[in-house]
Amino acid sequence: MPSLNDYLILAAILFAIGTAGVFLRRNLITILLSIEIMLNAVNLTFVAFGRALGSADGQIIVFFVMTVAAAEAAVGLAIVISLFRHRESLNPETFTLLKW
Amino acid sequence: MTVFYLFASIAVGASLLVIAQRNPVYSVLLLIASFGALSGLYILLDAPFVAVIQIVVYAGAIMVLFLFVVMLLNAPQEDTEFDARTHPLLRPGPMKFGALLAAAFTGELIWALTRAGGGSGGFAGGAVSSVEALGRILFTDYAFAFEVTSVLILVAMVGAVLLARRDDRPGSRF
Numbered sequence: 001m002p003s004l005n006d007y008l009i010l011a012a013i014l015f016a017i018g019t020a021g022v023f024l025r026r027n028l029i030t031i032l033l034s035i036e037i038m039l040n041a042v043n044l045t046f047v048a049f050g051r052a053l054g055s056a057d058g059q060i061i062v063f064f065v066m067t068v069a070a071a072e073a074a075v076g077l078a079i080v081i082s083l084f085r086h087r088e089s090l091n092p093e094t095f096t097l098l099k100w
Numbered sequence: 101m102t103v104f105y106l107f108a109s110i111a112v113g114a115s116l117l118v119i120a121q122r123n124p125v126y127s128v129l130l131l132i133a134s135f136g137a138l139s140g141l142y143i144l145l146d147a148p149f150v151a152v153i154q155i156v157v158y159a160g161a162i163m164v165l166f167l168f169v170v171m172l173l174n175a176p177q178e179d180t181e182f183d184a185r186t187h188p189l190l191r192p193g194p195m196k197f198g199a200l201l202a203a204a205f206t207g208e209l210i211w212a213l214t215r216a217g218g219g220s221g222g223f224a225g226g227a228v229s230s231v232e233a234l235g236r237i238l239f240t241d242y243a244f245a246f247e248v249t250s251v252l253i254l255v256a257m258v259g260a261v262l263l264a265r266r267d268d269r270p271g272s273r274f
Contacts, residue, residue, distance in 0.1 A: 014112065033124075033131050051223050077260070
């Protein structure tokens, strides 16, 4: 049977993949997808800890994280659509109006 | 343990391919595969409710929303010439920094967790896995948070509609 550490290591690897995606990719959609990977890694940690502690709170918090992820995806994609209308591009390098 | 490694390798492999793909449509589909594997892991963790909403809400609703937007925008692929010329680690500035940061982060976490030595051989104690018990907790202890969540969803919905709306009035910048 896999132990708590196995799940935590897997979640750490997934979270790092998400971090790498946010920094390495030049596409707004893929960056949002990387954020979803990170959120899922954290969900896995919550469920694993909840299971290890014999508590239901981990699963409840995952429920709330998923709600926030849905809201974030809706607003994020709306912003992406709005930005794409302006510049016909999904590259974050294109949107440097606020860059000093 | 074999099942765990199977699901874990699917999740990690699919997630790696998500950030390696040029085509956003393939990225979204691979992320759905990754979520499926994670759902299997939730089953292994005695959390069938989370496993089901992972499939229904995440893979079913959120990812379809992503897919919808990708296809709606007919999203252009990334600058392949720039990507083909340079390896991520050789690129300037933040990209190199990000790649090194992610690698260091993984290394640190694995090092810390393997040193912790939290025993091998499953979990002690019982699991709360019935939907009835979860629902009871959700609507008693977490009732306030649950209600606030509905406000959050409402605000997100209004925000999404407002942001994605096309304003045709003359002189409007949005």
